[in-house]
Amino acid sequence: MNRAALLWRVASFAVAAGFVALWQLIASLKLVSPVFLPGPDRAWAALVRGFSSGDLWSKLAGTLEHMAYGWLAASIAGIAIGAIIGSSRRMRTYVAPSLEFLRPLPVSAIIPVAIAMLGLTQAMALFVIAFGAIWPIMLATIHGFAAVEPRLYEVARSLQMSRLAVIFKIALPSASPDILAGMRLSLTVALILSVVCEILAGLDGLGHWVLLSARAFRSADLFAGVILLGLTGYVTSVAMSLAEHRLLAWQAARR
Amino acid sequence: MASAAKRLEAVYGTATPQIAFDGVTLVLGGKTIIENLSLGVRPGEFLCIVGASGCGKTTALRLAAGLYQPTSGKVNFDGQPMREPRREIAIVFQDYGKALLPWRTAAGNVSLALEAGGMPSAERPARIEELLRTVGLPGHAGKYPSEMSGGMQQRLQIARCLAQEPKTLLMDEPFGALDAMTRQGLQDEVLSLVAASGATVIFVTHDLDEAIYLGDRVIGLLPHPGRIGIELSVNLPRPRDQLSTREHPEFLRLRRQLFDFIKATEQ
Ligand SMILES: Nc1ncnc2c1ncn2[C@@H]1O[C@H](COP(=O)(O)OP(=O)(O)OP(=O)(O)O)[C@@H](O)[C@H]1O
Ligand SMILES: [Mg+2]
Numbered sequence: 001m002n003r004a005a006l007l008w009r010v011a012s013f014a015v016a017a018g019f020v021a022l023w024q025l026i027a028s029l030k031l032v033s034p035v036f037l038p039g040p041d042r043a044w045a046a047l048v049r050g051f052s053s054g055d056l057w058s059k060l061a062g063t064l065e066h067m068a069y070g071w072l073a074a075s076i077a078g079i080a081i082g083a084i085i086g087s088s089r090r091m092r093t094y095v096a097p098s099l100e101f102l103r104p105l106p107v108s109a110i111i112p113v114a115i116a117m118l119g120l121t122q123a124m125a126l127f128v129i130a131f132g133a134i135w136p137i138m139l140a141t142i143h144g145f146a147a148v149e150p151r152l153y154e155v156a157r158s159l160q161m162s163r164l165a166v167i168f169k170i171a172l173p174s175a176s177p178d179i180l181a182g183m184r185l186s187l188t189v190a191l192i193l194s195v196v197c198e199i200l201a202g203l204d205g206l207g208h209w210v211l212l213s214a215r216a217f218r219s220a221d222l223f224a225g226v227i228l229l230g231l232t233g234y235v236t237s238v239a240m241s242l243a244e245h246r247l248l249a250w251q252a253a254r255r
Numbered sequence: 256m257a258s259a260a261k262r263l264e265a266v267y268g269t270a271t272p273q274i275a276f277d278g279v280t281l282v283l284g285g286k287t288i289i290e291n292l293s294l295g296v297r298p299g300e301f302l303c304i305v306g307a308s309g310c311g312k313t314t315a316l317r318l319a320a321g322l323y324q325p326t327s328g329k330v331n332f333d334g335q336p337m338r339e340p341r342r343e344i345a346i347v348f349q350d351y352g353k354a355l356l357p358w359r360t361a362a363g364n365v366s367l368a369l370e371a372g373g374m375p376s377a378e379r380p381a382r383i384e385e386l387l388r389t390v391g392l393p394g395h396a397g398k399y400p401s402e403m404s405g406g407m408q409q410r411l412q413i414a415r416c417l418a419q420e421p422k423t424l425l426m427d428e429p430f431g432a433l434d435a436m437t438r439q440g441l442q443d444e445v446l447s448l449v450a451a452s453g454a455t456v457i458f459v460t461h462d463l464d465e466a467i468y469l470g471d472r473v474i475g476l477l478p479h480p481g482r483i484g485i486e487l488s489v490n491l492p493r494p495r496d497q498l499s500t501r502e503h504p505e506f507l508r509l510r511r512q513l514f515d516f517i518k519a520t521e522q
Contacts, residue, residue, distance in 0.1 A: 151348060152353070158342070159368055159372075160342050170356070250357060250401075
């Protein structure tokens with residue numbers, strides 16, 4: 001088992017290395033103009049330069065901040081609203097159709113509305129990110145709350161548990177695998193929307209960095225930013241998986 | 256109400272029955288599941304309910320637990336109408352796998368009942384350990400239900416019910432899914448636990464031998480709709496013993512009587 005996992009890890013690194021090699025090959029042979037496609041060597045150099053000159057750090061911090069605030073706001077609101085809707089059958093039947101209408105609405109459609117209302121501000125970014133990231137969390141929470149084993153509610157009733165105790169001791173833990181999965185999906189959404197908002201509103205962040213680099217035809221800097229965005233997505237998602245693993249240790253016992 | 260009290264008094268003497276069904280009818284989804292059921296359970300009595308599958312045993316137990324409200328008639332607990340479930344009445348569900356919290360360890364599951372009862376957290380660990388020892392699960396406190404066998408999970412559910420310090424213990428085919436050896440061991444454990452706590456018990460089972468072995472009284476239900484078809488007093492000495500009780504002529508006589516009843520209902 002452990003051996004197989006190690007082999008998979010090695011294989012996935014090999015694939016990644018293969019892609020980088022291919023990229024280097026295409027760039028070195030100048031199959032695509034260097035103006036548009038720098039090789040990994042130049043992108044790496046730009047990355048190092050960006051960090052040592054100090055600018056990239058603040059851009060990265062900006063993006064992380066937008067992402068984190070939006071995601072946290074989405075998580076808190078999504079879990080709270082999802083819990084209210086999910087724990088009542090009547091709410092589910094009344095509200096679910098409206099949700100089905102709102103959910104497939106692309107977030108990009110509300111960006112103009114948000115800009116009109118809030119201007120090109122941090123508040124607008126926070127609103128857009130939170131609005132986009134709330135759906136996976138809220139829908140997962142509704143599902144998780146609706147799927148609580150009814151028998152456990154009967155246990156709670158015969159223990160005369162308070163409503164609050166039922167939510168925190170029965171419903172939330174029971175729904176936690178769904179909620180955490182929703183939060184993981186939202187993490188990606190929050191990153192994408194952070195970049196979009198930075199580009200649109202010129203807020204300090206990697207999105208802005210990428211935009212400026214592209215405008216100035218600094219393709220190496222552009223790629224450095226894109227690589228950093230990819231890494232951000234990867235690292236946050238790995239961190240989330242680790243947190244999930246810890247919080248859901250009881251599920252590992254079941255499997 | 257007054258007539259019911261009189262009727263029960265005539266049967267049981269002056270003591271108020273702990274649980275009293277008075278002309279209880281329950282209709283679910285347009286179907287009469289239980290019809291005009293009257294029944295009193297004395298404090299400290301061990302009552303067993305048997306009957307064919309689908310005759311309404313679980314439903315009767317849920318009425319006693321306050322999980323269902325009768326369509327007509329009354330269910331009383333200690334002379335008071337039962338409006339909702341209460342901590343003094345613990346219920347051991349048939350499907351133990353669903354009745355335990357999978358995200359809590361054995362200790363955590365027992366703790367749930369102590370928390371609900373408002374026990375300060377400092378006092379809980381000692382009590383949890385004691386309860387787990389009582390049901391034969393010492394040293395399993397840190398295990399999750401998914402890491403335990405069916406018999407262990409059922410013991411854990413019983414431990415949680417004991418943590419409620421119930422006046423009445425309702426058990427729905429608690430040993431239905433267990434092998435014969437585990438089952439006999441648990442039967443004796445339940446008997447000694449109940450003898451120690453003085454709780455009143457309503458015990459539902461498919462197994463006629465089990466009903467007679469455990470009970471002070473056995474009631475057989477008739478199906479469609481559920482109603483009492485036979486009522487037998489079990490005058491067997493206590494403590495009961497797996498070998499000698501089951502060979503007792505009275506045991507064999509009751510077993511025969513109950514067997515004939517069940518056979519007749521199935522035709
Ligand atoms: N919520 C419900 N709505 C409608 N019918 C129900 C409901 N619950 C139970 N019934 C019906 O009531 C009858 C009695 O069910 P109950 O579960 O009490 O039987 P039981 O004697 O416990 O059976 P078993 O021995 O199989 O557990 C069955 O015919 C069942 O289909
Ligand atoms: Mg049943």
